[in-house]
Amino acid sequence: MGKRIGLVVNPTSGKNRGGALGIEVANRLRAHGHEVLELSDETAEAARDRAIGAIAQGIDVLAVAGGDGMVHLGVNLCADTKTPLAIIAAGTGNDIARGLGLPVHDPIAAADVVGSGIPREIDVVRHVDARGDVRWFAGVLGAGFDSLVNERANTWPWPKGRMRYNLAIARELPGFRAIPYAVTVDGVRHETAAMLVTVGNGQSYGGGMRVCPDASFDDGLLDVMVLHDISTLEFLKVFPTVFKGTHVRHPAVEILRGREVTLEAEGIVAYADGERFLPLPLTLEVVPAALTVMVPAVPGG
Template sequence: MHKRIGLVVNPTSGKGRGARIGAEVAARLIAQGHEVVDCSDETAAAARDRALAAVASGLDVLAVTGGDGIVNLGVNLTAGTDTALGIVAAGTGNDIARGLGLPVHDPAAAAEVIGAGSTRRIDAARVGDDLADPRWFAGVLGAGFDSLVNERANRWDWPRGRMRYNLAIARELPVFKPIPYVIEVDGVRQETEAMLVAVGNGPSYGGGMMVCPDARFDDGELDVLVLHKISIPAFLRVFPTVFSGAHVRHPAVEILRGRRVRLEAQGIMGYADGERFAPLPLTAEAVPGALRVMVPRA
Protein backbone atom coordinates (compact mmCIF):
# COMPACT_ATOMS: atom_id res chain seq x y z
CA MET A 1 0.00 0.00 0.00
CA HIS A 2 1.48 3.30 -1.10
CA LYS A 3 1.20 6.13 1.42
CA ARG A 4 1.24 9.90 1.52
CA ILE A 5 3.97 10.70 4.03
CA GLY A 6 4.88 14.11 5.43
CA LEU A 7 8.51 14.48 6.51
CA VAL A 8 9.88 17.00 9.01
CA VAL A 9 13.64 17.01 9.56
CA ASN A 10 15.55 18.78 12.32
CA PRO A 11 18.76 19.59 10.41
CA THR A 12 20.74 20.42 13.56
CA SER A 13 19.90 17.20 15.41
CA GLY A 14 22.92 15.09 16.31
CA LYS A 15 25.38 17.68 14.91
CA GLY A 16 23.92 17.40 11.41
CA ARG A 17 23.17 13.68 11.59
CA GLY A 18 19.44 14.43 11.40
CA ALA A 19 19.75 16.08 7.98
CA ARG A 20 21.75 13.18 6.55
CA ILE A 21 19.43 10.53 7.94
CA GLY A 22 16.34 12.47 6.87
CA ALA A 23 17.57 12.72 3.28
CA GLU A 24 18.26 8.99 3.14
CA VAL A 25 14.88 8.11 4.63
CA ALA A 26 13.11 10.34 2.09
CA ALA A 27 14.99 8.71 -0.80
CA ARG A 28 14.15 5.23 0.45
CA LEU A 29 10.46 6.03 0.91
CA ILE A 30 10.25 7.47 -2.60
CA ALA A 31 11.98 4.36 -3.95
CA GLN A 32 9.31 2.27 -2.20
CA GLY A 33 6.68 4.17 -4.20
CA HIS A 34 5.37 6.44 -1.46
CA GLU A 35 4.57 10.11 -1.94
CA VAL A 36 6.80 12.19 0.33
CA VAL A 37 5.75 15.72 1.27
CA ASP A 38 8.66 17.81 2.59
CA CYS A 39 7.39 19.79 5.59
CA SER A 40 10.80 20.98 6.81
CA ASP A 41 11.65 24.67 7.02
CA GLU A 42 14.29 27.01 8.39
CA THR A 43 12.55 27.50 11.74
CA ALA A 44 10.60 25.18 13.99
CA ALA A 45 7.56 27.47 13.81
CA ALA A 46 7.54 27.46 10.02
CA ALA A 47 8.00 23.69 9.89
CA ARG A 48 5.12 23.29 12.33
CA ASP A 49 2.85 25.40 10.12
CA ARG A 50 3.78 23.43 7.00
CA ALA A 51 3.27 20.11 8.75
CA LEU A 52 -0.03 21.24 10.25
CA ALA A 53 -1.30 22.17 6.78
CA ALA A 54 -0.12 18.83 5.39
CA VAL A 55 -1.87 16.86 8.15
CA ALA A 56 -5.05 18.85 7.50
CA SER A 57 -4.83 18.07 3.77
CA GLY A 58 -4.56 14.36 4.48
CA LEU A 59 -1.45 12.37 5.39
CA ASP A 60 -1.21 8.69 6.17
CA VAL A 61 1.96 9.28 8.19
CA LEU A 62 3.80 12.32 9.53
CA ALA A 63 7.44 11.29 9.94
CA VAL A 64 9.73 13.39 12.12
CA THR A 65 13.53 13.12 12.05
CA GLY A 66 15.63 14.15 15.03
CA GLY A 67 15.53 13.73 18.79
CA ASP A 68 12.76 13.77 21.37
CA GLY A 69 12.13 17.49 20.81
CA ILE A 70 10.99 17.03 17.23
CA VAL A 71 9.08 13.90 18.28
CA ASN A 72 7.16 16.21 20.61
CA LEU A 73 6.32 18.40 17.61
CA GLY A 74 5.01 15.34 15.82
CA VAL A 75 2.99 14.28 18.86
CA ASN A 76 1.34 17.69 19.02
CA LEU A 77 0.47 17.56 15.31
CA THR A 78 -0.93 14.03 15.21
CA ALA A 79 -2.49 13.34 18.64
CA GLY A 80 -6.22 12.83 18.25
CA THR A 81 -6.01 12.65 14.42
CA ASP A 82 -6.09 9.79 11.93
CA THR A 83 -2.50 10.53 10.85
CA ALA A 84 0.06 8.07 12.21
CA LEU A 85 3.34 9.33 13.68
CA GLY A 86 6.58 8.00 12.24
CA ILE A 87 9.75 8.48 14.27
CA VAL A 88 13.17 8.60 12.63
CA ALA A 89 15.42 8.64 15.69
CA ALA A 90 18.48 10.77 14.90
CA GLY A 91 19.04 12.72 18.11
CA THR A 92 21.18 12.22 21.18
CA GLY A 93 18.74 10.82 23.74
CA ASN A 94 15.97 9.26 21.62
CA ASP A 95 14.14 8.11 24.75
CA ILE A 96 10.72 7.81 23.14
CA ALA A 97 12.03 5.81 20.18
CA ARG A 98 13.99 3.48 22.45
CA GLY A 99 11.00 3.04 24.74
CA LEU A 100 8.86 1.99 21.77
CA GLY A 101 11.48 -0.40 20.40
CA LEU A 102 12.15 1.66 17.28
CA PRO A 103 15.43 1.72 15.33
CA VAL A 104 17.91 4.43 16.33
CA HIS A 105 20.40 6.09 13.91
CA ASP A 106 19.38 3.54 11.25
CA PRO A 107 17.76 5.21 8.22
CA ALA A 108 17.16 1.96 6.33
CA ALA A 109 15.31 0.37 9.26
CA ALA A 110 13.40 3.59 9.98
CA ALA A 111 12.22 3.86 6.37
CA GLU A 112 11.08 0.24 6.47
CA VAL A 113 9.05 0.87 9.64
CA ILE A 114 7.43 4.01 8.23
CA GLY A 115 6.74 2.57 4.81
CA ALA A 116 5.74 -0.98 5.67
CA GLY A 117 5.35 -1.24 9.43
CA SER A 118 2.31 -1.61 11.64
CA THR A 119 0.49 1.03 13.67
CA ARG A 120 0.36 0.88 17.45
CA ARG A 121 -2.04 2.85 19.59
CA ILE A 122 -0.37 4.51 22.56
CA ASP A 123 -1.45 7.07 25.14
CA ALA A 124 -0.41 10.70 25.20
CA ALA A 125 -0.57 13.23 28.02
CA ARG A 126 -2.78 16.23 27.32
CA VAL A 127 -1.86 19.42 29.17
CA GLY A 128 -4.11 22.42 29.66
CA ASP A 129 -7.72 23.04 30.48
CA ASP A 130 -8.50 24.48 27.04
CA LEU A 131 -9.46 21.30 25.18
CA ALA A 132 -9.75 23.26 21.93
CA ASP A 133 -5.99 23.94 21.95
CA PRO A 134 -4.22 21.42 24.19
CA ARG A 135 -0.52 20.66 24.39
CA TRP A 136 0.68 17.07 24.40
CA PHE A 137 3.69 15.03 25.44
CA ALA A 138 4.46 11.35 24.95
CA GLY A 139 7.46 10.74 27.21
CA VAL A 140 8.27 12.46 30.51
CA LEU A 141 7.61 15.92 31.93
CA GLY A 142 10.17 17.06 34.50
CA ALA A 143 9.48 19.87 36.92
CA GLY A 144 12.10 20.47 39.59
CA PHE A 145 15.88 20.43 39.87
CA ASP A 146 16.12 19.03 36.33
CA SER A 147 14.06 21.85 34.84
CA LEU A 148 16.00 24.50 36.79
CA VAL A 149 19.20 23.08 35.32
CA ASN A 150 17.68 23.25 31.84
CA GLU A 151 16.62 26.86 32.40
CA ARG A 152 20.16 27.77 33.46
CA ALA A 153 21.80 25.87 30.58
CA ASN A 154 19.48 27.40 27.99
CA ARG A 155 20.65 30.89 28.94
CA TRP A 156 24.18 30.07 27.81
CA ASP A 157 25.61 29.91 24.29
CA TRP A 158 28.72 28.08 25.50
CA PRO A 159 29.80 25.36 26.07
CA ARG A 160 27.94 23.15 23.62
CA GLY A 161 26.30 19.78 24.11
CA ARG A 162 26.46 17.74 27.29
CA MET A 163 29.18 19.89 28.88
CA ARG A 164 26.80 22.85 29.08
CA TYR A 165 24.29 20.71 30.99
CA ASN A 166 27.00 19.36 33.32
CA LEU A 167 28.21 22.90 34.05
CA ALA A 168 24.64 24.00 34.75
CA ILE A 169 24.29 21.17 37.27
CA ALA A 170 27.48 22.30 39.00
CA ARG A 171 26.20 25.88 39.18
CA GLU A 172 22.68 24.98 40.33
CA LEU A 173 23.59 22.55 43.10
CA PRO A 174 25.12 25.09 45.55
CA VAL A 175 22.05 27.35 45.41
CA PHE A 176 19.31 24.76 45.07
CA LYS A 177 16.70 24.42 47.80
CA PRO A 178 13.85 21.89 48.02
CA ILE A 179 10.75 23.15 46.22
CA PRO A 180 7.31 23.42 47.89
CA TYR A 181 4.81 21.53 45.72
CA VAL A 182 1.14 20.79 45.66
CA ILE A 183 0.61 17.46 43.90
CA GLU A 184 -2.84 16.16 43.07
CA VAL A 185 -3.38 12.76 41.45
CA ASP A 186 -6.94 11.76 40.57
CA GLY A 187 -8.24 14.17 43.18
CA VAL A 188 -5.93 13.09 46.01
CA ARG A 189 -3.90 16.12 47.10
CA GLN A 190 -0.66 16.40 49.03
CA GLU A 191 1.67 19.24 49.92
CA THR A 192 5.36 18.45 50.17
CA GLU A 193 8.86 19.76 49.69
CA ALA A 194 10.71 17.86 47.00
CA MET A 195 13.85 17.93 44.88
CA LEU A 196 11.94 17.14 41.71
CA VAL A 197 8.68 15.77 40.38
CA ALA A 198 8.43 13.93 37.07
CA VAL A 199 5.28 12.83 35.24
CA GLY A 200 5.84 9.86 32.95
CA ASN A 201 3.72 8.57 30.11
CA GLY A 202 6.88 6.68 29.17
CA PRO A 203 9.72 5.47 31.41
CA SER A 204 12.79 7.56 30.56
CA TYR A 205 14.17 10.97 29.67
CA GLY A 206 17.51 12.72 29.39
CA GLY A 207 19.16 9.97 27.35
CA GLY A 208 18.30 6.87 29.35
CA MET A 209 17.41 8.10 32.83
CA MET A 210 14.70 5.62 33.90
CA VAL A 211 12.93 8.15 36.06
CA CYS A 212 9.57 6.34 35.93
CA PRO A 213 10.77 2.79 35.23
CA ASP A 214 7.35 1.13 35.41
CA ALA A 215 5.54 3.65 33.19
CA ARG A 216 3.91 2.13 30.12
CA PHE A 217 2.90 3.90 26.94
CA ASP A 218 -0.45 2.13 26.75
CA ASP A 219 -1.76 1.61 30.28
CA GLY A 220 -4.08 4.63 30.37
CA GLU A 221 -2.26 6.19 33.34
CA LEU A 222 0.59 8.52 34.20
CA ASP A 223 3.35 7.63 36.65
CA VAL A 224 4.43 10.43 38.99
CA LEU A 225 7.83 10.30 40.62
CA VAL A 226 8.30 12.47 43.70
CA LEU A 227 11.79 12.76 45.16
CA HIS A 228 11.01 14.27 48.54
CA LYS A 229 13.32 16.63 50.41
CA ILE A 230 16.78 15.19 51.08
CA SER A 231 20.22 16.69 51.62
CA ILE A 232 22.35 17.64 48.63
CA PRO A 233 24.94 14.92 49.42
CA ALA A 234 22.12 12.35 49.57
CA PHE A 235 20.72 13.71 46.31
CA LEU A 236 24.10 13.28 44.64
CA ARG A 237 24.20 9.67 45.80
CA VAL A 238 20.70 8.94 44.51
CA PHE A 239 21.05 10.68 41.16
CA PRO A 240 23.32 8.16 39.37
CA THR A 241 20.96 5.27 40.21
CA VAL A 242 18.26 6.79 37.98
CA PHE A 243 19.91 5.24 34.92
CA SER A 244 19.08 1.76 36.19
CA GLY A 245 15.78 2.68 37.84
CA ALA A 246 17.17 1.67 41.23
CA HIS A 247 16.37 5.11 42.66
CA VAL A 248 12.80 3.99 43.30
CA ARG A 249 14.06 1.91 46.25
CA HIS A 250 15.25 5.03 48.10
CA PRO A 251 12.95 5.91 51.04
CA ALA A 252 12.61 9.52 49.82
CA VAL A 253 11.20 8.39 46.47
CA GLU A 254 7.45 8.04 46.07
CA ILE A 255 5.70 6.77 42.94
CA LEU A 256 2.10 7.78 42.37
CA ARG A 257 -0.11 6.66 39.52
CA GLY A 258 -3.29 8.02 38.03
CA ARG A 259 -5.02 9.39 34.98
CA ARG A 260 -5.08 13.10 35.93
CA VAL A 261 -2.18 14.92 37.57
CA ARG A 262 -1.97 18.53 38.73
CA LEU A 263 1.31 20.12 39.81
CA GLU A 264 1.67 23.46 41.54
CA ALA A 265 4.94 25.23 42.43
CA GLN A 266 6.25 28.76 42.21
CA GLY A 267 8.78 29.66 39.53
CA ILE A 268 9.11 26.20 37.98
CA MET A 269 9.04 25.60 34.23
CA GLY A 270 8.04 22.13 33.11
CA TYR A 271 10.16 20.45 30.43
CA ALA A 272 8.48 17.67 28.44
CA ASP A 273 10.10 15.39 25.84
CA GLY A 274 13.24 17.47 26.27
CA GLU A 275 11.52 20.74 25.35
CA ARG A 276 10.68 23.85 27.35
CA PHE A 277 6.99 23.15 27.74
CA ALA A 278 4.81 25.06 30.20
CA PRO A 279 5.09 26.74 33.61
CA LEU A 280 3.52 25.31 36.72
CA PRO A 281 0.74 25.12 37.75
CA LEU A 282 -0.32 22.66 35.08
CA THR A 283 -2.65 19.72 34.71
CA ALA A 284 -1.78 16.64 32.66
CA GLU A 285 -4.26 13.94 31.73
CA ALA A 286 -3.53 10.58 30.12
CA VAL A 287 -5.62 10.13 26.97
CA PRO A 288 -5.71 6.43 26.10
CA GLY A 289 -4.91 5.62 22.48
CA ALA A 290 -4.51 9.26 21.48
CA LEU A 291 -1.56 8.45 19.17
CA ARG A 292 -1.08 6.04 16.30
CA VAL A 293 2.64 5.31 16.00
CA MET A 294 4.42 3.37 13.25
CA VAL A 295 6.27 0.38 14.73
CA PRO A 296 8.05 -2.65 13.25
CA ARG A 297 5.75 -5.27 11.78
CA ALA A 298 5.46 -8.26 14.08
Protein backbone atom coordinates in the same frame (compact mmCIF):
# COMPACT_ATOMS: atom_id res chain seq x y z
CA MET B 1 0.77 0.30 -2.51
CA GLY B 2 2.69 3.54 -2.04
CA LYS B 3 1.88 6.01 0.72
CA ARG B 4 1.86 9.81 0.85
CA ILE B 5 4.34 10.59 3.60
CA GLY B 6 4.96 14.04 5.04
CA LEU B 7 8.53 14.45 6.29
CA VAL B 8 9.81 17.07 8.76
CA VAL B 9 13.54 17.02 9.52
CA ASN B 10 15.61 18.78 12.15
CA PRO B 11 18.98 18.99 10.35
CA THR B 12 20.90 19.95 13.50
CA SER B 13 19.81 16.99 15.66
CA GLY B 14 22.29 14.30 16.62
CA LYS B 15 25.31 16.63 16.19
CA ASN B 16 24.07 17.72 12.75
CA ARG B 17 23.41 14.15 11.55
CA GLY B 18 19.66 14.69 11.32
CA GLY B 19 19.71 16.24 7.86
CA ALA B 20 21.78 13.47 6.30
CA LEU B 21 19.65 10.79 7.91
CA GLY B 22 16.46 12.48 6.68
CA ILE B 23 17.78 12.50 3.10
CA GLU B 24 18.67 8.80 3.28
CA VAL B 25 15.23 7.93 4.60
CA ALA B 26 13.46 10.00 1.93
CA ASN B 27 15.50 8.39 -0.85
CA ARG B 28 14.75 4.89 0.39
CA LEU B 29 11.04 5.63 0.73
CA ARG B 30 10.87 6.99 -2.83
CA ALA B 31 12.77 3.95 -4.10
CA HIS B 32 10.04 1.79 -2.59
CA GLY B 33 7.29 3.68 -4.38
CA HIS B 34 6.19 6.12 -1.70
CA GLU B 35 5.51 9.80 -2.28
CA VAL B 36 7.49 11.97 0.12
CA LEU B 37 6.38 15.52 0.81
CA GLU B 38 9.21 17.66 2.20
CA LEU B 39 7.67 19.77 4.97
CA SER B 40 10.80 21.10 6.67
CA ASP B 41 11.31 24.85 6.82
CA GLU B 42 13.66 27.44 8.27
CA THR B 43 11.79 27.59 11.58
CA ALA B 44 9.88 25.06 13.65
CA GLU B 45 6.78 27.27 13.42
CA ALA B 46 6.87 27.31 9.62
CA ALA B 47 7.40 23.54 9.47
CA ARG B 48 4.51 23.08 11.87
CA ASP B 49 2.22 25.14 9.64
CA ARG B 50 3.24 23.15 6.56
CA ALA B 51 2.63 19.88 8.40
CA ILE B 52 -0.81 21.04 9.56
CA GLY B 53 -1.69 21.75 5.94
CA ALA B 54 -0.44 18.35 4.79
CA ILE B 55 -2.42 16.56 7.49
CA ALA B 56 -5.55 18.48 6.49
CA GLN B 57 -5.01 17.32 2.90
CA GLY B 58 -4.91 13.68 3.99
CA ILE B 59 -1.34 12.34 4.10
CA ASP B 60 -1.02 8.70 5.15
CA VAL B 61 1.83 9.23 7.64
CA LEU B 62 3.65 12.18 9.19
CA ALA B 63 7.33 11.33 9.73
CA VAL B 64 9.60 13.45 11.92
CA ALA B 65 13.39 13.08 11.90
CA GLY B 66 15.35 14.30 14.88
CA GLY B 67 15.42 13.94 18.64
CA ASP B 68 12.74 14.06 21.28
CA GLY B 69 12.04 17.71 20.43
CA MET B 70 10.94 16.68 16.94
CA VAL B 71 8.90 13.86 18.43
CA HIS B 72 7.23 16.44 20.67
CA LEU B 73 6.33 18.46 17.57
CA GLY B 74 4.96 15.37 15.86
CA VAL B 75 2.92 14.37 18.90
CA ASN B 76 1.29 17.79 19.03
CA LEU B 77 0.46 17.57 15.31
CA CYS B 78 -0.90 14.01 15.28
CA ALA B 79 -2.50 13.53 18.71
CA ASP B 80 -6.25 13.15 18.57
CA THR B 81 -6.16 12.84 14.75
CA LYS B 82 -6.29 9.88 12.37
CA THR B 83 -2.80 10.58 11.04
CA PRO B 84 -0.13 8.11 12.25
CA LEU B 85 3.21 9.47 13.46
CA ALA B 86 6.48 7.88 12.35
CA ILE B 87 9.63 8.65 14.32
CA ILE B 88 13.04 8.70 12.63
CA ALA B 89 15.32 8.81 15.67
CA ALA B 90 18.34 11.01 14.96
CA GLY B 91 18.86 12.87 18.23
CA THR B 92 21.17 12.44 21.20
CA GLY B 93 18.58 11.21 23.70
CA ASN B 94 15.88 9.43 21.68
CA ASP B 95 14.07 8.33 24.84
CA ILE B 96 10.64 8.02 23.24
CA ALA B 97 11.95 6.12 20.23
CA ARG B 98 13.83 3.67 22.44
CA GLY B 99 10.81 3.25 24.68
CA LEU B 100 8.73 2.27 21.65
CA GLY B 101 11.35 -0.18 20.36
CA LEU B 102 12.17 1.92 17.30
CA PRO B 103 15.50 1.92 15.43
CA VAL B 104 17.93 4.67 16.38
CA HIS B 105 20.42 6.30 13.96
CA ASP B 106 19.56 3.61 11.39
CA PRO B 107 18.07 5.19 8.22
CA ILE B 108 17.30 1.91 6.46
CA ALA B 109 15.44 0.39 9.40
CA ALA B 110 13.70 3.71 10.11
CA ALA B 111 12.52 4.02 6.50
CA ASP B 112 11.14 0.50 6.64
CA VAL B 113 9.13 1.39 9.74
CA VAL B 114 7.80 4.55 8.10
CA GLY B 115 6.81 2.77 4.90
CA SER B 116 5.77 -0.69 6.03
CA GLY B 117 5.57 -0.71 9.82
CA ILE B 118 2.39 -1.39 11.73
CA PRO B 119 0.27 1.15 13.64
CA ARG B 120 0.26 1.09 17.43
CA GLU B 121 -2.06 3.18 19.54
CA ILE B 122 -0.48 4.77 22.61
CA ASP B 123 -1.60 7.08 25.39
CA VAL B 124 -0.58 10.72 25.36
CA VAL B 125 -0.84 13.44 27.97
CA ARG B 126 -2.98 16.52 27.50
CA HIS B 127 -2.94 19.96 29.09
CA VAL B 128 -5.74 22.43 28.39
CA ASP B 129 -5.14 26.03 29.43
CA ALA B 130 -7.68 28.63 30.51
CA ARG B 131 -8.23 29.71 26.89
CA GLY B 132 -8.93 26.16 25.76
CA ASP B 133 -5.57 25.76 23.97
CA VAL B 134 -4.29 22.18 24.06
CA ARG B 135 -0.71 20.94 24.45
CA TRP B 136 0.39 17.32 24.45
CA PHE B 137 3.41 15.27 25.40
CA ALA B 138 4.21 11.59 25.05
CA GLY B 139 7.17 10.85 27.31
CA VAL B 140 8.11 12.48 30.61
CA LEU B 141 7.46 15.90 32.10
CA GLY B 142 9.95 17.19 34.66
CA ALA B 143 9.27 20.00 37.13
CA GLY B 144 11.95 20.69 39.71
CA PHE B 145 15.73 20.62 39.89
CA ASP B 146 15.87 19.16 36.36
CA SER B 147 13.80 21.99 34.88
CA LEU B 148 15.86 24.63 36.72
CA VAL B 149 18.97 23.08 35.16
CA ASN B 150 17.33 23.22 31.73
CA GLU B 151 16.38 26.86 32.24
CA ARG B 152 19.99 27.72 33.12
CA ALA B 153 21.54 25.61 30.34
CA ASN B 154 19.27 27.12 27.70
CA THR B 155 20.71 30.58 28.38
CA TRP B 156 24.20 29.42 27.35
CA PRO B 157 25.24 29.28 23.69
CA TRP B 158 28.20 27.05 24.61
CA PRO B 159 29.11 24.27 25.21
CA LYS B 160 26.75 22.05 23.25
CA GLY B 161 24.99 18.83 24.18
CA ARG B 162 25.46 16.89 27.42
CA MET B 163 28.41 18.97 28.63
CA ARG B 164 26.27 22.11 28.81
CA TYR B 165 23.70 20.22 30.90
CA ASN B 166 26.40 18.84 33.21
CA LEU B 167 27.86 22.30 33.77
CA ALA B 168 24.40 23.67 34.53
CA ILE B 169 23.96 20.96 37.16
CA ALA B 170 27.26 21.98 38.75
CA ARG B 171 26.14 25.62 38.86
CA GLU B 172 22.59 24.94 40.10
CA LEU B 173 23.17 22.27 42.73
CA PRO B 174 25.20 24.10 45.43
CA GLY B 175 22.47 26.66 46.12
CA PHE B 176 19.50 24.39 45.47
CA ARG B 177 16.90 23.83 48.19
CA ALA B 178 13.87 21.57 48.19
CA ILE B 179 10.80 23.10 46.54
CA PRO B 180 7.38 23.25 48.26
CA TYR B 181 4.93 21.36 46.05
CA ALA B 182 1.27 20.45 45.99
CA VAL B 183 0.76 17.31 43.89
CA THR B 184 -2.84 16.26 43.33
CA VAL B 185 -3.45 12.83 41.79
CA ASP B 186 -7.04 11.87 40.93
CA GLY B 187 -8.33 14.36 43.47
CA VAL B 188 -6.00 13.38 46.33
CA ARG B 189 -3.74 16.28 47.34
CA HIS B 190 -0.19 15.72 48.59
CA GLU B 191 1.84 18.62 50.00
CA THR B 192 5.59 18.12 50.33
CA ALA B 193 9.02 19.65 49.91
CA ALA B 194 10.80 17.84 47.09
CA MET B 195 13.88 17.99 44.91
CA LEU B 196 11.87 17.26 41.80
CA VAL B 197 8.61 15.81 40.54
CA THR B 198 8.25 14.00 37.22
CA VAL B 199 5.12 12.83 35.42
CA GLY B 200 5.72 9.86 33.15
CA ASN B 201 3.73 8.37 30.33
CA GLY B 202 7.02 6.89 29.17
CA GLN B 203 9.81 5.61 31.38
CA SER B 204 12.81 7.80 30.63
CA TYR B 205 14.07 11.24 29.71
CA GLY B 206 17.39 13.03 29.39
CA GLY B 207 19.03 10.28 27.35
CA GLY B 208 18.22 7.21 29.41
CA MET B 209 17.32 8.43 32.90
CA ARG B 210 14.59 5.94 33.86
CA VAL B 211 12.77 8.23 36.26
CA CYS B 212 9.48 6.32 35.96
CA PRO B 213 10.74 2.77 35.31
CA ASP B 214 7.32 1.10 35.49
CA ALA B 215 5.47 3.59 33.30
CA SER B 216 3.76 2.25 30.17
CA PHE B 217 2.65 3.95 26.98
CA ASP B 218 -0.64 2.06 26.97
CA ASP B 219 -1.85 1.45 30.54
CA GLY B 220 -4.10 4.51 30.79
CA LEU B 221 -2.16 5.83 33.79
CA LEU B 222 0.47 8.43 34.62
CA ASP B 223 3.37 7.59 36.92
CA VAL B 224 4.34 10.46 39.21
CA MET B 225 7.81 10.23 40.74
CA VAL B 226 8.42 12.46 43.76
CA LEU B 227 11.94 12.78 45.14
CA HIS B 228 11.36 14.22 48.59
CA ASP B 229 13.77 16.54 50.41
CA ILE B 230 17.25 15.07 50.81
CA SER B 231 20.71 16.56 51.34
CA THR B 232 22.90 17.57 48.41
CA LEU B 233 25.29 14.72 49.22
CA GLU B 234 22.45 12.20 49.28
CA PHE B 235 21.12 13.62 46.00
CA LEU B 236 24.51 13.03 44.39
CA LYS B 237 24.42 9.44 45.64
CA VAL B 238 20.91 8.82 44.31
CA PHE B 239 21.37 10.50 40.92
CA PRO B 240 23.45 7.78 39.17
CA THR B 241 20.91 5.08 40.08
CA VAL B 242 18.25 6.74 37.91
CA PHE B 243 19.87 5.30 34.79
CA LYS B 244 18.92 1.80 35.97
CA GLY B 245 15.64 2.87 37.55
CA THR B 246 16.76 1.61 40.95
CA HIS B 247 16.35 5.04 42.55
CA VAL B 248 12.76 4.00 43.31
CA ARG B 249 14.15 1.85 46.14
CA HIS B 250 15.37 4.92 47.99
CA PRO B 251 13.14 5.85 50.97
CA ALA B 252 12.89 9.47 49.72
CA VAL B 253 11.35 8.37 46.40
CA GLU B 254 7.58 8.03 46.15
CA ILE B 255 5.62 6.80 43.12
CA LEU B 256 2.00 7.86 42.67
CA ARG B 257 -0.29 6.74 39.84
CA GLY B 258 -3.45 8.17 38.39
CA ARG B 259 -5.26 9.53 35.36
CA GLU B 260 -5.13 13.23 36.22
CA VAL B 261 -2.30 15.11 37.90
CA THR B 262 -2.09 18.73 39.03
CA LEU B 263 1.31 20.18 39.95
CA GLU B 264 1.67 23.39 41.92
CA ALA B 265 4.94 25.15 42.84
CA GLU B 266 6.31 28.68 42.70
CA GLY B 267 8.84 29.67 40.06
CA ILE B 268 9.05 26.33 38.23
CA VAL B 269 8.77 25.90 34.47
CA ALA B 270 8.01 22.33 33.41
CA TYR B 271 9.84 20.61 30.54
CA ALA B 272 8.18 17.78 28.60
CA ASP B 273 9.84 15.51 26.02
CA GLY B 274 12.92 17.67 26.55
CA GLU B 275 11.10 20.83 25.45
CA ARG B 276 10.11 23.89 27.48
CA PHE B 277 6.45 23.23 28.25
CA LEU B 278 4.64 25.57 30.66
CA PRO B 279 5.10 27.13 34.10
CA LEU B 280 3.38 25.56 37.07
CA PRO B 281 0.62 25.27 38.14
CA LEU B 282 -0.72 22.95 35.48
CA THR B 283 -3.11 20.02 35.20
CA LEU B 284 -2.30 16.98 33.09
CA GLU B 285 -4.57 14.14 32.02
CA VAL B 286 -3.73 10.95 30.22
CA VAL B 287 -5.79 10.31 27.08
CA PRO B 288 -5.76 6.60 26.26
CA ALA B 289 -4.98 5.56 22.67
CA ALA B 290 -5.02 9.18 21.46
CA LEU B 291 -1.97 8.78 19.21
CA THR B 292 -1.08 6.23 16.54
CA VAL B 293 2.63 5.59 15.99
CA MET B 294 4.31 3.39 13.42
CA VAL B 295 6.38 0.59 14.94
CA PRO B 296 8.35 -2.30 13.44
CA ALA B 297 6.25 -5.09 11.98
CA VAL B 298 8.57 -7.51 13.78
CA PRO B 299 9.40 -6.45 17.37
CA GLY B 300 13.03 -5.38 17.54
CA GLY B 301 13.25 -5.38 13.75
